[in-house]
Amino acid sequence: MAERQATPLVEAVGVTKRYGETVALDGAGIRITPGETHALVGRNGAGKSTLVSILTGLQAPDEGRVRFGGEPAPRLSDRDAWRERVACVYQKSTIIPELTVAENLYLNRHDRNRLGLVGWKSLRSKAAELLATWSVDVDVRVPAGELDVERRQFVEIARALSFGARFIILDEPTAQLDAAAINRLFDRIRALQEQGVTFLFISHHLQEIYEICDTVTVFRDARHILTTSVAGLQHADLVAAMTGEATGLAEERSRAAVPGGAEVVLGVRGLTRGDAYREVDFEVRAGEIVGLAGAAGSGRTELAETVVGLRAPQAGTVEVAGRRPRPGSVPGSLAAGVGFVPRDRHHQGLVPLMSIADNATMTIPERLGSAGFVSGRRRDVLAREMIENLAIKTPGPELPVSGLSGGNQQKVVMARALANDPKLLVLITPTAGVDVRSKEFLLGKVEETAEQGTGVLIASDELDDLRLCDRVLVLFQGRVVAELAAGWHDHEMVAAMEGVHLDA
Incomplete structure (x- = not known):
């Protein structure tokens, strides 16, 4: 019995993968025991994505081996065997939005009658039973495109479990979730663990590792660096293992105060858009970094997108360096001197090919x-x-x-x-889904840009993003409810974002 318990559910040993001159994995490995939530962390380029592709059978290692429950991994061509062992819920959803939830759950696995026709009633019934088994509260008849990110993830997890897999890889699952949705995801992970599901959790948010994971493995420069219990692991030690140097995100940044007479590069007056935000007024001066903080639904993202012309307000004005771009006009905002980093680089920021x-x-x-x-x-x-x-x-x-x-x-x-050498740089969650060192670099570039005289507006709920700011405006239910100067404490910011300070 002890020998059976000692057998890892998933094991990769001595895995090497090369792409021409690039070594993506160099003798790396991981050992995941049944029933745990195991974190895999590392800077971008550390080899995490390559390992995931090997653990899911999308490609074979050049050297090394992968085993499931002590048995060799299936042949790459045997996709059904891989689906029975492992599934990955990617940061970029694989749900087909035009199909219903039921159709997504049993895509290419439809029950057919004697005439070869799909039995839709049977399909919906089976899908509803599957979701009920795993406590996923979603109507199987609705188009999947109508689901929010959180429910799409739950549907993808249920779909993976329907193949028989009890090992689920979660790739940056919290990148687009607010705090409440993250808590619900973690509750679901714990409940599924009790039902015998094992997770590999990939995240750049180190605090989440401490909240949900039992064990952590660190990759750096294509190699395995560390595997240890999360309990008792110091935050600084984890960062040091990831970066190869004793540095952390809490390093103090000292910025000279922006002169009160500096040019106003952004003037927002009485900005209102339905329930998203109401009667918002603020300014950003040249060389100043101003934050817009708030939980999902606070209006911070919609407000920032209005400033750059992605949305048109119902009332109020936006003035950039003395010019008023046409409301809802991105070209107008660019011409006025706005630079923009959107919240989702996959859908809004890049043309991949x-x-x-x-x-x-x-x-x-x-x-x-x-x-x-x-x-x-x-x-x-x-x-x-x-x-x-x-x-x-x-x-x-x-x-x-x-x-x-x-x-x-x-x-x-x-x-x-x-x-375009912007006069105003607007960023929405600029470090979401990037590694520790890239985060430090990007925030350093933002600070450097401000020092050159550009006004900066950062809309985010990431405390590391907001710590860079000279002051932070906190939105709650569409209204600015607090303004915090640099040097705020985490509990102050979180309380303001959650509206706690409104209690009289």
């Missing part, structure tokens, strides 16, 4: 040529300058942006935002 050069320069066509013609040479020269300035790891500007790690993709988005 286009090159780094094309992605980084698409907002400045006037600098690439005349009469509508683009000079490839001029484009590549500008792109190389951006690559160097943002320390983007790539063999050249012609590489499709889809070939970059998450942190480097975000740097491309940042490069494009800075390409």
Whole structure:
């Protein structure tokens, strides 16, 4: 019995994977025991995604082996055998939005009658029974596109379990969830653990590792660095293992105060849009970093998207460096001097199959040529300058942006935002889904940009993003309810974001 308990549910040993000259994994490994939630952390490019692709049978290692329950992994061609052992819920959903929940759950596995027709009533009944078994409260008849991120994840987990898999990989599952949804996800993970499900949890949010995980494995530079119990592991030690140096995110940043007479680069007056936000007034001065904080539903994201022209307000005005762009006009905002980093680089920030050069320069066509013609040479020269300035790891500007790690993709988005030398830089959750070192680099670039005289507006619920700010405006239920100067304590910020301070 002891020997059976000692057998890992999943084990990768001595795994090496090369792509030409690039070594993605170098003799790395992981050992996951049944019933645990095991964290896999590391900087972008550490080898996490490559390991996941090997653990899910999408590719084979050049060297090393993978075992499930002590048995060798199936052949890559035997997809059914892989689905019975492991499934991955990716940060980018694999749900087909046009199909119903029931159709997504049993895609290509429809029950058919004697005439070969799909038995829709039977399908919906089976889907509802599956969701009930795993306590997922979703109507199987609704189109999956109507589900929020949280419920889509629960449906994907249920779909994985329907194949028989009891090992689920969660890839950045909290990147688009607010605090309440994260708590519900963690409750669901714990409940499924009690039912015999094992999780590999991949996240850049280190605090989540301490909240939900039993064990953590650290990869760095394609190698296995550390596997240890989360309990008793110091935060600084975890960061040091990930980065190879004793540095942390809590390092104090000292910024000179912005002069009171500095130019106002953003003036917001009486901005209102339905229930999203109401009667909002604030200013951002040249060289100042101002935060918009709040939980999901607070209106912070919608407010920032209004400033850059993605949304039109019902009332109020936005003035950028003395100009009033047409409400709801992104070109108008760009012309006024706005640079923008959107909240979702996958859907809003990048064209994956286009090159780094094309992605980084698409907002400045006037600098690439005349009469509508683009000079490839001029484009590549500008792109190389951006690559160097943002320390983007790539063999050249012609590489499709889809070939970059998450942190480097975000740097491309940042490069494009800075390409037109903006007077106002607006960023929405700019470090979501990036590793520790990329986060530090991006925030350092934001600070450097402000020091050069650009006004910065950061809309985020990430405390590390907000710590960079000279002051933070906190929104709750669409209204600014607090303004916190630099040096605030975490409990102050969290209380304001949750509306606790409103209790008289």
